[in-house]
Amino acid sequence: MRKTLLASVAALAVVPALAACTENASGDRDEKGGNARALTVSSSGDACELSTSEAPAGTLTFEVTNTGSDVTEFYLLGGDGLRIVGEVENIGPNLTKKLTVNAPEGEYFTACKPGMVGEGIRAAFTVTHTEDAQEVSASDQELIDQAQDNYRAYVQDQSAQLLVRTRDFVEFYKSGNADDQARQLYPVAREHWERIETVAESFGDLDPKTDAREADVDFAAGEEWTGWHRIEKDLWPQDAKGYTALTEQERATYADDLLVNTEELDQRIQATGADALTYSITDIANGSIGLLEEVANGKITGEEEAWSHTDLWDFQANVDGARVAYEGVQGLLETKDAALAEELTGKFAALQTLLDEYRDGEGFVLYTALTKDDTKKMTDAVNALSEPLSKLTAAVAS
Amino acid sequence: MGAAAGVAGAFAAGRLSAPDTVKSGAPVASYPFHGARQSGIVTPAQDRLHFVALDVTTDDRDQLVALLKAWTDAAARMTTGRSAGPVGAVDGAGNAPPDDTGEALDLPPSRLTITFGFGPGLFTDADGNDRFGIAERRPDALERLPRFSGDVLEPARSDGDLCIQACADDPQVAVHAIRNLVRIGFGTTTVRWSQLGFGRTSTTSTSQSTPRNLFGFKDGTANVKAEEAAALDTHVWVGADDDPRAAWLAGGSYLVTRRINMTIEVWDRQSLEAQEQFVGRTKGTGAPLSGGEEFTDPDFAMAGSAGPIIPVDAHVRVVHPEVNEGVRILRRGYNFVDGSNDVGGLDAGLFFIAYLRDPRTHFIPLQRAMSSSDALMEYLRFTGQALFAVPPGTGEGEYVGQALFEA
Known part of the structure; x- marks a missing residue:
């Protein structure tokens, strides 16, 4: 176990998504037959390219590759653009990291943050309704x-x-x-x-x-x-x-x-x-x-x-x-x-x-x-x- | 790394045939025992190891020298695929035991190398006696290594008056070599400890790919390699003027062994991200966390979200030449699994072997840094260690270490 110092309140705490766990279920293939919940992100110095801007509700996996020359981060933010649904940080140049996050139906933003500063390169992202995604538990x-x-x-x-x-x-x-x-x-x-x-x-x-x-x-x-x-x-x-x-x-x-x-x-x-x-x-x-x-x-x-x-x-x-x-x-x-x-x-x-x-x-x-x-x-x-x-x-x- | 391939010639001179990696059906290479340097140091690391440390039980210098001669003959024979003794496993008298034990009878040389080293106890025994009249030639740096913090050294896995490292691509060939050399030594030497290694964890040539240790990570990426002649002279070979008392060691090296048990079961429960943070490299490609590919230089200054992207206690940082006054070593370690311990955990880890110019500058500070601040320490237990002086190569007609006894 890594002995890192705990965060003080000043730091942002990552809050797990408010959703029940949904494994990638059948019937959620994209048009090419691939897994519609497996997305790729290419983060360069001036662009944040996602393989798609829409995915079915459930456990989404973003495979983030840093194609730029600075350390980058990737965020999935709530519709308010503030709440962090999930993040993956410290992605060195030419490296790839995965963000696995449980996302219920709704409107979101994605953000790449090359250089780890500013509010990042943002884009709207939609999670669509699916029958197999369980109801969000409001009590989470x-x-x-x-x-x-x-x-x-x-x-x-x-x-x-x-x-x-x-x-x-x-x-x-x-x-x-x-x-x-x-x-x-x-x-x-x-x-x-x-x-x-x-x-x-x-x-x-x-x-x-x-x-x-x-x-x-x-x-x-x-x-x-x-x-x-x-x-x-x-x-x-x-x-x-x-x-x-x-x-x-x-x-x-x-x-x-x-x-x-x-x-x-x-x-x-x-x-x-x-x-x-x-x-x-x-x-x-x-x-x-x-x-x-x-x-x-x-x-x-x-x-x-x-x-x-x-x-x-x-x-x-x-x-x-x-x-x-x-x-x-x-x-x-x-x-x-x-x-x-x-x-x-x-x-x-x-x-x-x-x-x-x-x-x-x-x-x-x-x-x-x-x-x-x-x-x-x-x-x-x-x-x-x-x-x-x-x-x-x-x-x-x- | 990327040293010019042209400088390889000097160290490749002893080789009979080309391939570094022997696959079944491929032509088999062997290395002669005699040469300017001992083989088994910059030789492209073979896949298997049997290492033995011995204590000398005699006080008789002639008997010791006779053993070194007998070992030299046997080693020269076995590295070329011949029997340990001149008669062989099946060609001798029926009423006498064969002079070779026979288990390598049908096997090729398998790139066998046999490397000899001399421990501090050969020069001055535990009671301070100069048994063989060589105490005044003991190199200054050849002292019992200190205990480092966190060490749980077992005397029965540490030290020794002499050592023999046998490396080969076939484990049976390596074991055969040690078994026969130990047999020849009975009455003059006694085995103190021995260690089998089943998988190399280092590359000693740019022609080899980096293997993985039992943590599942590529290891020894920044090793000094055979092709780097200048780096070898700076970091591995003892210089002509390094130690006036020990001129016999010039052109040789120091050999450090550390038996490093890994707490395998606990490690296996660490998240992938934590594992990569401990090591400072990605598990997949071995690239430093600062980005790039395996052989990209780590960027220790690169900032991450909280502190440097390569953590301050990441293994790659703590032992890197950049933070250790440029010191590099030639690692030649092996993965080992010695069955399971008495609570069912794997008795496994890395048998660390390093060749270096001077343990005082090239090992002790490095190990101290690792013991005090390496994140991996939580998952390591050091159960044995030893230091040996490795004489330079043995010329035709000479015996190993001759310059120590006869110069």
């Missing part, structure tokens, strides 16, 4: 708005809880006489980070300071290791050969640094106005996919919590975050691909049932208690969910 926009609001609230809530627990954790750790409490709180506080990890680690400056594992640090190149896992090693030094415990002063330095960075993270997540983070449907869906990727890449291998072995707490938290993000767009998905929604709901439940087998008291068994057989079963369950989940973004954004 509501579903989208609701999903975006809910997800923002979820991320903000988790971030706030992370901050509170990090404060407590840092206090315990710094005091020097409450290591047991610190150890107990460590996986619990980190759950809040792991639930929103794809958002948290999108801040490329904060992530390496707070969540770097020892193996990620290039000590030979002079990098310094700070954050959660630095403190983790100090609290669980049993497996660390020849480890020298941190002094009281060093403890304070690492603890304060963690808290400052967590405060900064929370500030950015809670920001309002022009600095507020927004989560598009694509961001939310990608967030769900990304959290499962975190499970596959780090937690299931026991590499995340190399000293405390509390990887299953992180595992559960990643799954929590992925499920919440999925459930946020589930309503929308049901209008577009009900079968996928059903499959995902089932696979999330199956993974949870498996994870529940490893609960121990308030938390989980340690990673070191897992057998090869256990990790194989977990991997299978993660694969079974991740594969269909990887289709989520394309499904909800079409």
